Amino acid sequence: MEGKVLDVHEKPTAGKWLTLSMQHMFAMFGATILVPQLVGLSPAIALLTSGIATIIFIIVTRFQVPAYLGSSFAFIIPIQIATVSGGVGSAMIGSMFVALVYAIVSLIIWKTGYEWIMKILPPIVVAPVIMVIGLALAPTAVGMASTIQVEGESVYSLLHFSAALVTLVSAIICIMFFRGVVSLMPILIGIVVGYIYSSFIGILDFTAVKEAKWFVFPEMLIPGVDYEFVVTPTLLAVMVPIAIVTISEHIGHQLVLGRIVDRDYIQNPGLNRSLLGDGIGTLISGLVGGPPKTTYGENIGVLAITRVYSVYVILGAAVFAIIFSFFGKVMAIIATIPTAVLGGISILLFGIIASSGLRMFVDHNIDFGKQRNLVIASVILVIGIGGATIKFSDTFSIEGMALAAIVGVLLNLLLPGKDEQKLTDVKD
Template sequence: MSQDAYAGWRTVLAGLQMLFVAFGALVLMPLITGLNPSVALFTAGIGTLLFQLITKRSVPVFLASSFVFIAPIIGIIQQYGDDGVAVAMGALFCSGFTYMVLAILVAVRGPGFLHRIMPPVVTGPIIMIIGLGLAPIAVNMAMGKTGDASAQLFPYADAIWVSMPALLVTLLVATLAKGIFRLVPILAGIVVGYSIAAFMGMVDFSAVNNSAWVAVPDFVTPKFEMAAILLMMPVALVAAIEHVGDVLAISSVTGDNYVEKPGLHRTLLGDGVATSAAALFGGPPNTTYSEVTGAVMLTKAFNPVIMTFAAGFAISLAFIAKFGAFLQTIPAPVMGGILILLFGSIASVGLNILVKARVDMGQQRNLVIVSTTLVFGIGGMTLGSLEGLSLCGLVAIVLNLVLPKADETEDLHEEEEIVEDMVK
């Protein structure tokens, strides 16, 4: 085999490895929300290719499902019944425009703009609410119930015997595994939990046996409802902040400044276009993936072409109907056990943002913003048509803008340092 052919095969296999790393969380999002995992695979691939087109294929990232949107998607699906998925897709399509507006503002005003409207004292509690607000879903599923506890799917004892080993394996792999295996704790938890569930007779394979080998995924056409759109669009602000962190992380890994070239405005636009495109087919919103960043760091696979192959594999798997049917056989307790750690980790990330930014909770201003945001979110406060993350995000941003700062000069210096770090 020639050297060029060998290098080509290594690139292809690296692409498959990247999809393997992202796979667990990629399919978990649609399974939690009731979306089709085959459609999620398809839209992850399409979204990645669109992102590469917009960023001139210069950033080695793979786009897939964002957990930030879980709560609003579930809420909309429950509210609108049979049209719930279509209405949620319409709202997600419009949420992509939030990214696009932010991309324009960043292009005009610079990357420090996002930090000024959403500093750590705002983003920290909002991200904590995402994890803590989803906690009941994880616990209910771990105990064999539906996410909203409306029905008991499996006996409690059986569910615990499945969910707890799945949780234990996930956390052990996340903390003790070495190399590439440390990047796939969710997948490891799914494999172990699923194996135990199958042994206990909790898995129904009839859908797999009755499905064709190859079929077009069940795409969904969006429907547009203003109330759902207003609920979903502000959530994209949180996802955009998450995106900025991912871009800075991948920049530090590769040594290239993606904030400057291709530019944060292009990467934000790429996420927005990918999210809107995914919604047109019935897929979950797309975002850059932290797990893939870890894999890039570990393997030194800096070539963006690798992500092109990962996207191609994802699109191909979407048309294997038996594979999609198999994914939908994963019992709720398996997912519940893993989600206990996953949703808790999201809340911990929000707390870590406050700690790393050294947000002084002794200052009344910071205490007011964080405490009000947390109680609104965890307590389920509603003001008119605003609720959930949309309300929390708006309240936190407004309080941050209107409340006087203890030391304007010190705050200005802090903002300038953060912007300088982003640009360096």
């Protein structure tokens, strides 16, 4: 491919290797630590497991795919639901079963090809489910941005909301008025600016930072040690169907990445290998207390801008993420980020997730003049955002986003008038 600086298997010089890898680490940093902050997991473990998962992914894909794996936003609500019903261990168990789904799908693709999964997950199903992910989280983002907890009750705070607005505006400025790598790190930069503003208005408490050690082993959650390995039907129903969304996201990222580096990753090393790498990364993450993983669009954007496609640069970023996870002072600073700052960046981020679903409708020229498309999208959106539940018993129910994804797939398979448009087909 013309214009590339480093191809997939080329190594940079030591100095460039350092700076290019750090650049990739910071590109994913803000989003990867935001997910555990929102669901009550350890940011240190999220960083550690993102580095480990990325290394595993590159090995499984035979050093052919320069992709970084970070925390998945698709699982925020499922993890919250699983944690409320069965503790944080339930969320980790759910992650492991999601990884099992990845492995099964990978095996089937290896034996039968990938066309069948493209037919099951057309844009008319995937796009509204992606919108549900963002819109269902909207109340959470606004609540975080504008309220504080006083004696167990949520109370509006203009002071804290101002920190959220500063964070939000900073991120928007990065996106709109900057080019290059800065435009790809609005989350990180927004959080940093919001954090600085929060220190000026006096809503930060640095006690934990002062008391923290410089080097601390990340706090892990091990099954059988920190929690009982108990599997319930409801847990599986909450977590596993979200694989519909993340597999779709994975396919989309592989297609985009392939176009950038001028390779067909669906064929070689194959969708089965890339899905397996993603699944093993998610499994290892769940085994030690980290969130499920997904390939990161931010890092794909860095590849497109720098034209440095080297897998060794991505490996360097993974190593830096692992190293950073052991810096106790850094993790303590992350823990002091005000909820309002996280809420401010979440307003933008969750909105972008929802808008990306809307963009998929446009990119694929989905015709809402067809009643079939209108019905599928409408039902998915209302079931997902409304939090509809099918309760089979006291121990088994399917709700919200998971139910919306399942219903969307079934409607697409059962309703007449299906066209053959796939995720791979983007019309001009």
